[in-house]
Amino acid sequence: MKILIITAGGTIDKIYFDDMSKYEVGEPNIKHVLKNLKVNFGYQVKSLVKKDSLHMNDTDRKLIYEYILKSNHERILITHGTDTMVETGRYLKPLKNRVIVLTGSMQPAGFINSDAVFNVGFALGALQVLKKGVYIAMSGSIYDPSEAVKNRDKGVFEKKK
Numbered sequence: 001m002k003i004l005i006i007t008a009g010g011t012i013d014k015i016y017f018d019d020m021s022k023y024e025v026g027e028p029n030i031k032h033v034l035k036n037l038k039v040n041f042g043y044q045v046k047s048l049v050k051k052d053s054l055h056m057n058d059t060d061r062k063l064i065y066e067y068i069l070k071s072n073h074e075r076i077l078i079t080h081g082t083d084t085m086v087e088t089g090r091y092l093k094p095l096k097n098r099v100i101v102l103t104g105s106m107q108p109a110g111f112i113n114s115d116a117v118f119n120v121g122f123a124l125g126a127l128q129v130l131k132k133g134v135y136i137a138m139s140g141s142i143y144d145p146s147e148a149v150k151n152r153d154k155g156v157f158e159k160k161k
Contacts, residue, residue, distance in 0.1 A: 002042035003127065004073035005030055006064060008049040008056070008088070010081025012105040012116050029109035030079055033120050041128075044073075053081025053088075053104075061091040068095055075127050078102045079120070082150055082157075085136055089145025092134045100134045101127045102145075106155045115139070 007013065013029050030045055048067055049060045068076055075098065080088055082104045089102050103123035109116035123137035136143040138157040149160045 002044060002073065003124070004068075004071055004076045005034075005043055005045045006067065006076060006078045007045065007047045008053070008060070008064065008078060008080045009051040010053045010079065010083075010085075010104045011107065012079050012081075012109050012120075013050070029116065030120065033109055033117055036117065037121055037124075039124065051081070053084040056081070056084050056088065058091065061088050064088065065092055065095065068092070068098065068100065074098050076100045077120075077123055077127055080104050082106060082138070085138075086145050086148050086150065089134050089136050089148070093145065095134065097132060099127055099130050099132055101130070101137050102135070103137045 007030055034043065046067065048064055049056065051060065064078065078100065080102050085102050085104055092100055101123045103119045105114055105116035105119055107114040107116070119138055122140060126135065126137045126142055134145055136145055136148050136157060141157065143157060143159060147160050148157050151158050
């Protein structure tokens with residue numbers, strides 16, 4: 001099985017230069033994460049969007065949607081910023097003939113206390129066993145995008161109440 005990994009920017013790919021600069025979305029960190037996880041499956045990485053998810057719009061979502069539609073991969077991981085991950089998941093819901101899992105992190109992957117490695121590992125495991133559909137995998141839980149919400153105060157995703 002070969003997994004397609006699409007990177008869309010977000011905190012997972014943010015880098016920090018010094019005290020005088022802000023975080024910026026850099027090159028995808030997923031290759032470093034996968035190397036450290038020592039994954040034992042084939043994968044292809046495609047960087048489509050390099051944005052903070054607050055700046056993502058439906059043009060970006062359409063680009064991701066159309067790339068997936070043209071792809072022959074059945075299992076797709078999307079690394080994405082957490083602020084609009086739910087919106088992108090909802091946008092992709094019509095792609096019912098694949099397993100698509102979105103994940104990201106609350107801290108950049110390069111930070112020692114980042115949740116990126118756990119979230120990516122969890123999402124990759126889930127991706128291999130879930131039925132066809134679109135999901136969000138964050139903080140050890142799987143969500144339907146239409147039922148998920150980011151709780152900014154707690155720094156986690158939850159099921160909508």
